[in-house]
Each structure stands twice: as structure tokens, then as C-alpha cells.
Amino acid sequence: MSGPLIIAVPSKGRLKEQVEEWLADCGLKLSVSGGARGYMAEIKGLAGAQVRLLSAGDIAEALDSGEVHLGVTGEDLLRERGGDLDSRALLLRALGFGRADLVVAVPKSWLDVDSMADLEEVAHDVLARTGRRMRVATKYLVQTRAYFARHGVADYRITESSGATEGAPAAGAAELIVDITTTGATLVANGLKILGDGVILRSQAQLAASLRATWSDGQLAVAERLLRVIEARATAHDSATLVWPDSEGDEDLIGDLVAAGATRRPNGVLAPVDRIAAISLLLTAKGRGPVTASRPDFVFETSCAPFESLARRVKN
Numbered sequence: 001m002s003g004p005l006i007i008a009v010p011s012k013g014r015l016k017e018q019v020e021e022w023l024a025d026c027g028l029k030l031s032v033s034g035g036a037r038g039y040m041a042e043i044k045g046l047a048g049a050q051v052r053l054l055s056a057g058d059i060a061e062a063l064d065s066g067e068v069h070l071g072v073t074g075e076d077l078l079r080e081r082g083g084d085l086d087s088r089a090l091l092l093r094a095l096g097f098g099r100a101d102l103v104v105a106v107p108k109s110w111l112d113v114d115s116m117a118d119l120e121e122v123a124h125d126v127l128a129r130t131g132r133r134m135r136v137a138t139k140y141l142v143q144t145r146a147y148f149a150r151h152g153v154a155d156y157r158i159t160e161s162s163g164a165t166e167g168a169p170a171a172g173a174a175e176l177i178v179d180i181t182t183t184g185a186t187l188v189a190n191g192l193k194i195l196g197d198g199v200i201l202r203s204q205a206q207l208a209a210s211l212r213a214t215w216s217d218g219q220l221a222v223a224e225r226l227l228r229v230i231e232a233r234a235t236a237h238d239s240a241t242l243v244w245p246d247s248e249g250d251e252d253l254i255g256d257l258v259a260a261g262a263t264r265r266p267n268g269v270l271a272p273v274d275r276i277a278a279i280s281l282l283l284t285a286k287g288r289g290p291v292t293a294s295r296p297d298f299v300f301e302t303s304c305a306p307f308e309s310l311a312r313r314v315k316n
């Protein structure tokens with residue numbers, strides 16, 4: 001017998017609440033089940049799984065080391081682990097929350113610095129003028145180095161910053177910063193602007209699987225159940241069912257609807273939510289109707305693509 005499927009979710013901060021809401025929306029309620037400080041939980045209705053509540057950064061680390069099978073954390077933190085993320089973890093689903101852009105930002109007063117190419121010139125100038133390298137304040141060392149290298153910026157050094165990074169230029173601790181931003185308010189408040197080609201990563205929360213963990217058949221089976229529910233809910237959020245009288249006789253017309261993005265279903269079609277109106281109009285224009293569109297709660301497809309790629313990567 002192998003142990004439970006271990007799933008890590010954020011224990012604090014803005015991601016925690018959003019992850020709980022998302023799971024509850026899928027009908028998967030978390031119930032804290034104790035552990036020394038309440039840092040363990042179960043998912044109601046998903047036997048064979050154990051949930052660990054960890055910080056977002058620790059979740060990225062635990063996926064990396066294989067201590068957990070699945071985890072929810074920011075893509076920025078996963079990529080910051082360095083090396084080739086794809087060989088260590090599989091991104092199963094982008095969750096649409098926890099959005100933040102990792103950006104290169106410089107003082108607004110640098111009027112003619114708008115691109116990474118301009119920044120390269122600044123780096124040269126600073127070195128020539130002062131004999132010292134331009135300083136970049138960040139806690140995202142890995143992604144900063146990779147991005148600057150890709151843009152040919154070499155004459156700089158990183159001053160590691162773990163908080164209030166945006167204040168570093170005004171405080172004289174660095175010339176520029178690399179940090180995450182969501183609304184941009186903190187950058188503006190600190191007199192900083194994002195370089196035109198300075199977006200390193202558009203991050204959001206991801207459900208990821210560890211490729212370093214040991215996966216038993218039993219653990220994979222629990223993961224499959226979980227992923228099927230999550231995918232069914234996500235598909236439902238994006239679709240509507242369209243039905244109309246005597247749809248069975250409308251083979252040719254359904255062919256047109258499929259060409260417009262719909263999927264054939266008994267009694268009608270399933271349409272992407274943003275095409276409900278367009279597809280209904282194709283029908284009413286041909287005299288069909290009334291067309292009734294309703295939003296499903298779950299759409300369980302016969303196959304579950306994220307699970308299939310996971311199984312392919314971790315089996316044998």
C-alpha cells in the first residue's frame with residue numbers, strides 16, 4: 001500500500017483565500033484536520049488525499065524536491081527555482097488568479113530609457129563613469145539573470161532585496177528593480193516605470209505536479225479523480241448548452257455551428273460562453289428557435305488532457 005496523494009496549498013496571504021474559493025467552487029471543500037499547528041487538511045469527498053498548508057515559496061520548493069505530488073503556487077516562484085522547470089514540474093492548469101507581472105522598472109526620471117537596449121547603454125555609462133556596476137534590487141535572482149543575459153545586459157550586479165524592493169532606487173540602494181506588480185500602484189508611488197520590453201513573466205497561480213515525486217498507481221488514481229473534477233468545472237465555466245426544437249434533424253446546420261466553435265451534444269451543441277450570441281443568431285437566422293442557452297455546472301469530458309499528460313510523464 002502506498003501513502004496518500006500529497007497536495008500543497010498556500011497557508012496564508014492572498015493566494016490562500018483564492019485557492020480555497022476555487023476548490024469550494026469545484027465542490028471540493030478543504031477541512032483542516034489538525035496536524036501540529038493546523039497545517040494539514042483534507043478535501044471532503046476526495047479519499048486518499050492529504051493536504052499540506054505551506055507558504056507559496058515553500059510549495060515551489062516542495063514540488064521541486066518531490067515532497068508533494070501536487071501543489072498550487074505562483075508561476076513566478078516555480079520559475080525562480082532555476083534550471084529547466086519542465087523537467088521537474090508539469091503545469092496542469094493556470095488558475096486565473098494570483099496574477100502578477102514580473103517586470104524591470106527604472107526611475108521615471110530616466111526620460112530616454114525605455115527599453116532593455118537603452119538599459120544596456122546605461123549600464124555601460126555607469127561603469128565608465130563610476131567604475132562600479134549598475135545595481136538591480138530584486139529577490140528574483142534567477143529570472144533577472146536569465147532575462148538580462150538574453151537582452152545582452154551584462155554590466156550590472158544584483159543587490160538582493162526581500163521586501164520593499166520598489167523603495168531601493170529612492171533610498172540609493174540600487175539604480176533599478178525587478179519585482180512583481182499587479183495594479184502598478186506601488187511602482188507609481190515610488191516614481192518607477194516599466195521598460196517597454198521589461199515584462200519578464202506574466203505570472204498567475206498554477207496547479208502543478210511534481211515530476212520528482214514518486215507516483216504510485218493509487219496516488220495517480222486519486223490525482224485523476226481530482227483533475228477530472230477540476231477540468232469539468234473549468235470547462236463548465238467556459239461553456240453553455242444550446243438547445244432548440246427538433247435539433248436532431250439539423251445535421252447540416254450543426255456542421256456550421258461546429259465550424260463556428262461549438263461542439264456537438266445530444267439535443268443541441270455546447271458553445272464557448274463568448275460565442276453564445278453569435279451561435280444562437282446562426283440558428284435563429286435559419287428560422288430555428290426558440291434557442292435556450294443554459295450554463296452547465298460541470299462538463300465531464302471522456303478524456304482529461306492534464307491527467308493524460310501527467311500519467312505519460314510519471315509512469316514506468
Ligand SMILES: Nc1ncnc2c1ncn2[C@@H]1O[C@H](COP(=O)(O)OP(=O)(O)OP(=O)(O)O)[C@@H](O)[C@H]1O
Binds near residue numbers: 055100
Ligand atoms: N500583488 C501581489 N503581490 C504579491 N504577490 C502576489 C501579488 N499578486 C499575486 N501574487 C503572487 O503570490 C505569490 C506570493 O505569495 P506570498 O507572498 O504569500 O508567498 P511567499 O513569498 O512564499 O511568502 P513570504 O512573502 O511570506 O515569503 C507569488 O506567486 C506572487 O506572484
Ligand SMILES: O=P(O)(O)OC[C@H]1O[C@H](OP(=O)(O)OP(=O)(O)O)[C@H](O)[C@@H]1O
Binds near residue numbers: 162164165183185186
Ligand atoms: O502593483 P501593486 O498592485 O502595487 O502590487 C505589487 C506589490 O505588492 C506586493 O507586495 P506586498 O505588499 O504583498 O508585500 P511583500 O512584497 O512583502 O509580499 C509586491 O511585492 C509588490 O511590492
Ligand SMILES: [Mg+2]
Ligand atoms: Mg510575499
